[in-house]
Amino acid sequence: MTSILGWLCRGKGFSGGLHPPGRKSLAADASIKVLPGPAVVSVPLLQHLGAPCEPLVQPRQEVAWGQMIGRGTGTISAPVHSPLNGVAGVASVTTLPNGRHVGTIPITAAGAQIGGEALWEALLGGDWPDDGFDRYQPEEILSLIGQAGVVGMGGAAFPTHVKLTPVPGRPVDVLIVNGCECEPYLTADYRLMIEAPRAILAGAQLAGRAAGVERIIVAVEDDKPVAIESMRQAARARKVEFAVLEMRYPQGGERQLLPAVLGRTVPAGGLPTDVGAVVINVGTAGAVAAAVLRRRPLTHRVVTVSGTGIVKPANLLVPIGTPYGDLVTYCGGARDSAVRVVAGGPMTGFAIGDLSVPLTKGTAGLIVLGGVEVSRPRETPCIRCGRCVDVCPMNLVPTKIALAARVADWEQAGKYHMAACIECGCCAYACPAGIPLAHLIRMGKAQAPKET
Amino acid sequence: MIDVLIGLAPVLVAAVAVFRWYALKQIVVCLACCLLAEAIFSAMRRRAMSLGDFSAAVTGMILAFSLPPSAPWYVGAVGSFAAIGLGKCAFGGLGQNIFNPAMVGRAFVMICFASAMGASAYVIPGASLDVVTQATPLTAAKSAGGAGPDWSMLWPLFVGNVNGSVGETSALACLLGGLYLCFRRAAKWEIPLAMLATVATVAGLGDWLGPRHPLSVLHHLTGGAVMLGAFFIATDPVSSPLTSGGRWFFGAGVGALVMLMRAYSGYPEGVMFSVLLMNALTPLINRATIPRPLGGSHRAIPSQTTNGAP
Ligand code: SF4
Ligand code: SF4
Numbered sequence: 001m002t003s004i005l006g007w008l009c010r011g012k013g014f015s016g017g018l019h020p021p022g023r024k025s026l027a028a029d030a031s032i033k034v035l036p037g038p039a040v041v042s043v044p045l046l047q048h049l050g051a052p053c054e055p056l057v058q059p060r061q062e063v064a065w066g067q068m069i070g071r072g073t074g075t076i077s078a079p080v081h082s083p084l085n086g087v088a089g090v091a092s093v094t095t096l097p098n099g100r101h102v103g104t105i106p107i108t109a110a111g112a113q114i115g116g117e118a119l120w121e122a123l124l125g126g127d128w129p130d131d132g133f134d135r136y137q138p139e140e141i142l143s144l145i146g147q148a149g150v151v152g153m154g155g156a157a158f159p160t161h162v163k164l165t166p167v168p169g170r171p172v173d174v175l176i177v178n179g180c181e182c183e184p185y186l187t188a189d190y191r192l193m194i195e196a197p198r199a200i201l202a203g204a205q206l207a208g209r210a211a212g213v214e215r216i217i218v219a220v221e222d223d224k225p226v227a228i229e230s231m232r233q234a235a236r237a238r239k240v241e242f243a244v245l246e247m248r249y250p251q252g253g254e255r256q257l258l259p260a261v262l263g264r265t266v267p268a269g270g271l272p273t274d275v276g277a278v279v280i281n282v283g284t285a286g287a288v289a290a291a292v293l294r295r296r297p298l299t300h301r302v303v304t305v306s307g308t309g310i311v312k313p314a315n316l317l318v319p320i321g322t323p324y325g326d327l328v329t330y331c332g333g334a335r336d337s338a339v340r341v342v343a344g345g346p347m348t349g350f351a352i353g354d355l356s357v358p359l360t361k362g363t364a365g366l367i368v369l370g371g372v373e374v375s376r377p378r379e380t381p382c383i384r385c386g387r388c389v390d391v392c393p394m395n396l397v398p399t400k401i402a403l404a405a406r407v408a409d410w411e412q413a414g415k416y417h418m419a420a421c422i423e424c425g426c427c428a429y430a431c432p433a434g435i436p437l438a439h440l441i442r443m444g445k446a447q448a449p450k451e452t
Numbered sequence: 453m454i455d456v457l458i459g460l461a462p463v464l465v466a467a468v469a470v471f472r473w474y475a476l477k478q479i480v481v482c483l484a485c486c487l488l489a490e491a492i493f494s495a496m497r498r499r500a501m502s503l504g505d506f507s508a509a510v511t512g513m514i515l516a517f518s519l520p521p522s523a524p525w526y527v528g529a530v531g532s533f534a535a536i537g538l539g540k541c542a543f544g545g546l547g548q549n550i551f552n553p554a555m556v557g558r559a560f561v562m563i564c565f566a567s568a569m570g571a572s573a574y575v576i577p578g579a580s581l582d583v584v585t586q587a588t589p590l591t592a593a594k595s596a597g598g599a600g601p602d603w604s605m606l607w608p609l610f611v612g613n614v615n616g617s618v619g620e621t622s623a624l625a626c627l628l629g630g631l632y633l634c635f636r637r638a639a640k641w642e643i644p645l646a647m648l649a650t651v652a653t654v655a656g657l658g659d660w661l662g663p664r665h666p667l668s669v670l671h672h673l674t675g676g677a678v679m680l681g682a683f684f685i686a687t688d689p690v691s692s693p694l695t696s697g698g699r700w701f702f703g704a705g706v707g708a709l710v711m712l713m714r715a716y717s718g719y720p721e722g723v724m725f726s727v728l729l730m731n732a733l734t735p736l737i738n739r740a741t742i743p744r745p746l747g748g749s750h751r752a753i754p755s756q757t758t759n760g761a762p
Contacts, residue, residue: 014746255746268747380505381547385689386640390696395743397694420745433547 014256016393017248018426020184020347022223027187027306027313032195034120034317035330037113041321042094042104043069043080047360048157050076055105057088065114066297068149069105078149078159083299083319086110094357097343097350099446104358107321120317123290123300128198130237133205138166141210141292148291149298149361154178154189154252154281155344157362160288163278164211175208176261176279177201179220179227180245180252183345186365188302189282191315193220193227197234200282203289205238211278216240219261223247249347250424254279256393268420283364298361305331309338309368318359325355327366337370347425380433388427388437394420398427402437405444413444421445453506455638459629460513460684466611466625467517467618470583474521475618479513481525485532486512493541507546511535514554514684517619518677518724519561520574521584527561527568534560551731552691555724562724571720574615588615590676590720593666601668609674616676623674630683639687642696646703647682647710648673654711667714678710681723691731698734698741705730
């Protein structure tokens with residue numbers, strides 16, 4: 001019957017989607033705490049799409065907090081900075097949860113560190129101006145953002161200065177601040193909207209100025225009244241609009257957000273700029289403010305550590321490069337019931353086996369799932385029930401794509417538009433046969449020859 | 453599949469209320485033989501037994517519901533083995549079959565035991581149970597010629613107090629169970645809606661244009677196997693289309709074929725053949741109704757595209 005509703009509502013927002021149990025209450029009321037300084041971090045040299053960074057430090061070289069330690073190469077890249085005062089180690093290689101092998105620079109903490117409340121004040125706390133952004137020229141803002149290594153913090157980690165740079169012939173009139181945190185468990189953006197709304201809005205205004213937009217719209221789902229109120233309070237003296245959206249997964253996906261907020265549909269293979277919009281996540285907006293107004297590079301981010309498998313769920317401000325194991329330990333360790341650890345949200349994230357893997361800029365959560373949460377039925381054959389089709393927010397036929405991808409039939413997968421999949425995980429969630437559809441499609445997209 | 457069994461419960465109650473032991477016999481024979489066939493064929497194919505998914509039980513129930521109450525026990529038994537063996541396992545098991553297994557079984561016995569399955573077989577002269585001594589409403593209508601609709605028939609057709617196949621007579625029971633299935637999303641609602649709408653439209657056109665016919669729109673909707681077929685047979689997930697557009701087309705196709713056969717074929721009823729025909733078209737329908745992805749069809753992802761996954 002929800003498919004009837006979906007059918008009637010088509011045109012407003014997107015069709016398909018799900019209401020997975022949110023389980024946000026585990027960490028929603030835990031205010032953001034600063035993780036006490038880790039002894040060692042390993043900063044990945046590639047945290048986004050594009051080319052890896054070139055290391056700028058030698059082993060045993062002393063580095064300071066905020067010092068650039070890897071320089072971006074190529075147009076689509078962002079530099080990385082040391083999150084600690086310390087000493088660089090010998091560069092090594094790690095495998096990120098998404099399966100990518102990347103170089104890392106280990107940094108061992110040494111000397112005095114700024115931490116606790118002072119760190120929060122330096123990065124996101126304190127006061128932020130309502131206006132006076134005209135002082136900054138768009139080019140200056142873009143260059144500061146680029147220098148600070150700001151990337152999209154909602155998951156894709158696309159370099160923000162590239163996203164905001166106006167492209168001739170593709171005018172952008174709206175900047176959307178994405179506060180739709182639709183993944184279950186995750187509350188990092190929610191807490192940020194409550195605890196640092198002024199930083200987010202200042203960053204949004206700066207980003208809007210850089211991109212040359214006329215309107216700024218904050219989009220939040222209707223199940224977050226406290227966050228909406230906090231943002232509205234902070235926005236009183238600013239020219240910012242609000243869009244309160246229906247809570248439905250994956251509302252926060254750019255391709256789902258734009259139809260819902262503006263009634264514009266992003267063409268396949270295109271970007272929001274093709275329809276005159278640019279979307280940045282609330283965490284990214286905060287990082288933009290810190291980069292431009294305080295000249296703070298992106299060295300820390302807010303991460304939700306949650307799930308029934310963790311003793312004390314929390315929202316933490318964490319140095320980029322911190323091993324996931326440190327987060328688990330700080331949160332009281334895993335319970336006996338813990339069966340799986342996921343980096344990111346449970347719908348789109350990646351299960352991780354090795355807790356020494358470092359946190360990247362785009363990781364919003366570390367979810368320790370208990371046994372009850374992962375009870376998946378044994379995989380049985382597809383009965384062609386069509387549920388995956390009904391829930392797919394991109395209007396695809398997931399079963400056909402996944403089964404074609406499993407046997408590497410790229411022609412068939414292409415015919416069913418495999419490339420349009422946003423890897424949201426709705427199909428796998430809905431499948432009564434327990435087929436890991438999203439995983440198969442994700443693998444297929446990675447393996448298929450590029451022209452499909 | 454357990455939802456399908458729950459949805460079939462009202463039909464079962466109605467069947468037993470109308471046909472008593474005749475119905476019980478068919479149901480017990482078909483259920484037992486389908487489960488046995490499933491066990492045997494799984495063992496032969498060295499597969500884990502898939503009795504747990506209840507699909508064999510559903511096949512058995514639907515096959516029983518589509519047989520005449522008078523059919524001898526071996527009709528149900530042969531039909532069950534044909535349904536599971538030919539209809540399902542020969543294709544590679546659940547999920548691989550093209551045709552609705554229960555309808556394959558029924559078609560098989562219809563050919564093997566034509567006399568036990570024909571229109572005249574429904575009538576058991578001198579039986580102690582009243583309903584089975586009369587011709588089925590559709591057969592009666594076929595021979596009645598231009599007498600005009602018999603409105604007094606409508607209520608019995610709706611509640612099911614008429615002769616016919618075991619589970620098809622009560623439109624009310626099929627409607628109750630069928631709506632439950634749709635609400636539980638165990639059946640795709642587009643199919644019954646499209647099928648019933650098509651039957652109603654075609655019958656309505658016939659009423660309006662044609663000479664006086666003993667069956668009105670309401671007779672067509674409540675009589676024969678239309679309700680049972682719309683909610684329980686055409687909605688079999690495996691053999692019906694995947695996409696919403698495909699389901700509308702499929703349902704409408706079944707409805708149109710049913711009306712075509714009721715009007716022109718030698719058989720009084722045509723749900724079985726209609727469903728099987730549309731089953732055969734399903735792969736084609738799936739291919740023709742690949743939905744347009746959000747944002748249009750998609751060729752290449754430029755390598756720097758952020759997918760926008762949250
Ligand atoms: S949801 Fe699963 S069983 Fe149903 S059609 Fe999709 S893949 Fe097949
Ligand atoms: S993962 Fe891809 S195919 Fe599956 S529901 Fe999401 S967009 Fe559709």
